[in-house]
Amino acid sequence: MPSTILFRADATKVAGQSSITITGYDVATTYSLTIGNKVVSTLGVGGTAATTAAALQALAAASQDPEFLELNFTVISATIFWTAKVAGVAFNVTGAPTGGAGTMSGVSIVIASSGPGDLSVLANYSGGALPAAGDTLIFENLRTASTDIRYGLSALSGIALAKIIFRNCSIDFGLPQLNQLGYFEYRPQYLTLNAAIIEFDCPECQLGRLDTGANQVAITVKATGTSKVNGLKTLLWKGTHASNVCYFDRGQIGVAVLAGETAVIATMNCGYVVSATSDSVVQIGSNASTVTLGTVNRTGGTLDLYCGTSGTITSKESAGLIRLFTSSTTAFLLSYAGSIQHFGSGTITNMTLGNNVSFDSTQNEYGFQITNVVQGYKGCSFIDPFKRAVAPAAAVWLGIKGNGCKNKDMTVDRGEDCIIQAA
Numbered sequence: 001m002p003s004t005i006l007f008r009a010d011a012t013k014v015a016g017q018s019s020i021t022i023t024g025y026d027v028a029t030t031y032s033l034t035i036g037n038k039v040v041s042t043l044g045v046g047g048t049a050a051t052t053a054a055a056l057q058a059l060a061a062a063s064q065d066p067e068f069l070e071l072n073f074t075v076i077s078a079t080i081f082w083t084a085k086v087a088g089v090a091f092n093v094t095g096a097p098t099g100g101a102g103t104m105s106g107v108s109i110v111i112a113s114s115g116p117g118d119l120s121v122l123a124n125y126s127g128g129a130l131p132a133a134g135d136t137l138i139f140e141n142l143r144t145a146s147t148d149i150r151y152g153l154s155a156l157s158g159i160a161l162a163k164i165i166f167r168n169c170s171i172d173f174g175l176p177q178l179n180q181l182g183y184f185e186y187r188p189q190y191l192t193l194n195a196a197i198i199e200f201d202c203p204e205c206q207l208g209r210l211d212t213g214a215n216q217v218a219i220t221v222k223a224t225g226t227s228k229v230n231g232l233k234t235l236l237w238k239g240t241h242a243s244n245v246c247y248f249d250r251g252q253i254g255v256a257v258l259a260g261e262t263a264v265i266a267t268m269n270c271g272y273v274v275s276a277t278s279d280s281v282v283q284i285g286s287n288a289s290t291v292t293l294g295t296v297n298r299t300g301g302t303l304d305l306y307c308g309t310s311g312t313i314t315s316k317e318s319a320g321l322i323r324l325f326t327s328s329t330t331a332f333l334l335s336y337a338g339s340i341q342h343f344g345s346g347t348i349t350n351m352t353l354g355n356n357v358s359f360d361s362t363q364n365e366y367g368f369q370i371t372n373v374v375q376g377y378k379g380c381s382f383i384d385p386f387k388r389a390v391a392p393a394a395a396v397w398l399g400i401k402g403n404g405c406k407n408k409d410m411t412v413d414r415g416e417d418c419i420i421q422a423a
Contacts, residue, residue, distance in 0.1 A: 002134040002162060003127065009116040009147035011123035013088035016113025020095040021079040021105040022049040022056075029102025033060050033080070034094045035067040036186025044102055049078035056080060066181040081110065088115025090151035092187065113151070119191065120152030130155065136163040137195075139173075143204075148172040149191065157192040157213070164195040169202045174209025176229050177258070190238070193217075200224070200235060200251075212239035219244070221280075224251030233283055238263045245269075248301065250279045259288035267311075268293065270320075272300030277320045287325070298322075298338075305330070308346055315357075342368060347392070353380035353400075364388045374400040381411035387418065 022031060025044050031052055032041035040059040044052045057075035060068055060082070071082040071091060082093055090113045097104050114121050122129050131137050137156070139149075148171045166173065175189040190211035200208065201222035207229065212219070217239055224234040233254035237246075238261050246255070246268045256263035263285075272279035280301030285291035287306060295311030296303075300320040308328025315322075315334045322339070324330065326346040334340070335354040342359070345366035353359055356379040361368070367388045374382060382400050391398045400412055 002136070003131070004136045004138065005131040006126040007119075007124055007137060007139045007142075008126055009124055009142050009149075011114050011116050011118065011121045013116070014111065014114035015084040015087040016090065016109070017081060017083040017111040018091075018093060018107050018109050019079050019081045020093075020107050022053045022097075022102070023078070023105050024097075024101065024103035025049040025052060026097075026100040026102035028100030029097045030099055031056050031097050031102060031104060032095060034096070035065070035092065036183070038063075038065040038067050038183075040068070044100070053078045053080050066179070066183045067186065070181070083111075084113060088113065088117060088146075088151075090118065090187065115151070116147045117150045118152040119149060120155035131159060131161060133160045134162050135159075136165070137161055138165045138167065139169055140165070140167045142169040142171045145171065150175050151187070153188045153190060154192045157194060159194060160215070161193075161195040163197040163199070164193060166198075166200045166202050166205075166208070168204075170204035170206075170225070172207040173205070174207065176207060178229075190236075203251075206234055208235040210235070210237045212237070212241070212244070214240050216241040216243050217245075218247070220247040220249070221251050221253050222249050224253070227252055232257065233281065240264050242266060247271075248280045248282050249273060252281045254283045255285065256289045256291050257283055257286045259286075261289040262291070263289075264292045266294045268296045270296070270298045270301040270303055272320065276300035277302055280320075312350075315354075342388075344368065347371060351375070353377065353382065355379045357381075359383065361388045362386070370398065373398045375403055376400045376405070376410045377403050378405040378409045381413075383411070383413045385413050385415040387415055 025048055027044040029044050030041050032039050040063050042055045045055045053075050057073050057080045060073040074081045095104050174191055175185050177185055179185045190209040192211045194215040198217055198219045203223035204225045206225045227234040233252040236254045238256045240262055242264055243266050244264055246265055248270045250273050270280050270282055283304040285306035291307040293307050293309045296313040298315040302321045304323045306325045308326050308330045312331045312333050315338050324342045324344045326344045329347045331349045332351045334357040337356045340359045342361040342364050345368050347369040349371045352375040355377050358381040360383040369392050370389050389397050
């Protein structure tokens with residue numbers, strides 16, 4: 001029967017230790033230890049496996065690479081050991097011989113790393129075991145830095161949970177790209193999750209990294225804090241199932257914004273709680289990632305869009321701000337107040353500017369297309385002073401049509417010497 005499991009983050013901190021053994025000596029073989037993309041290595045030396053192991057251990061212990069500085073390296077006979085200097089900090093060291101006939105054993109875990117910030121440690125869960133399929137997992141009231149969830153981030157990836165709730169936590173969920181010691185992180189940075197429903201409501205959280213992979217999810221973000229990483233939103237999410245649905249009410253959210261990332265969203269809903277402009281600040285994609293986006297429903301927030309849509313962006317109420325950086329096709333139906341700023345080169349197929357909605361391409365450097373006549377309502381504005389907007393396969397703009405209003409009821413700026421065309 002499905003259960004509700006609490007992640008307590010109270011496992012004892014244990015400094016992990018692993019080892020590797022040089023099992024075959026050869027003077028023509030290079031023996032290496034690697035952490036991330038940092039390597040120490042030596043040719044077989046001294047005529048034995050033990051003397052070679054001692055030489056390799058000395059190089060690792062003397063390394064000034066910060067990845068190596070996190071570990072203590074020792075050697076007994078032909079076996080090299082490494083131990084975390086800080087209990088609870090996980091690591092991943094590999095070893096391999098290249099060239100010649102020398103051999104090394106695989107890496108062995110001598111003492112398993114453990115700590116409150118490790119998803120793979122069973123003692124962190126209220127049931128003393130990982131949750132099972134169909135369970136609900138709750139992260140709640142985790143508020144000290146020692147419980148930042150940083151390690152074992154793929155431990156839940158193969159478990160199909162019913163729901164995961166993040167509530168009232170101020171800790172980090174995942175790792176930043178840049179480690180605090182100054183190196184680019186080699187460990188996994190995202191919690192890889194499989195849950196039908198994810199709810200994130202942590203107004204003090206400053207870093208979250210969630211990856212739902214190919215699993216279908218309905219993800220709701222009710223609140224985040226301000227990001228601790230310059231240039232990135234607080235909560236980064238990616239997932240590639242074709243039927244993903246997102247509800248973004250409040251917080252700083254980025255969807256597949258890092259280089260090479262991908263995401264798919266069938267329907268995205270953006271709203272607000274208090275401030276129509278700043279409550280939800282959402283970035284979809286980037287110039288170095290790929291997002292497939294279907295339909296967008298908005299009542300507020302700021303949306304930075306680096307991809308087109310296969311459906312329509314529909315905005316209602318006080319719809320906040322949309323900033324377009326896309327080179328893809330998008331369609332708009334903006335019903336009431338709200339603003340669009342166009343910085344990209346993409347095509348807008350249909351655009352309806354409702355009462356008091358504004359469209360502004362003043363800062364656009366590329367030029368873009370609007371396939372059909374813009375439909376305007378009383379109080380709307382279309383600001384394109386440098387004539388960036390044209391129709392496909394034509395050097396003219398098709399114009400704007402008043403709906404239930406006269407031309408004078410709309411503000412249109414197409415720069416000097418421009419005929420306002422309208423149907």
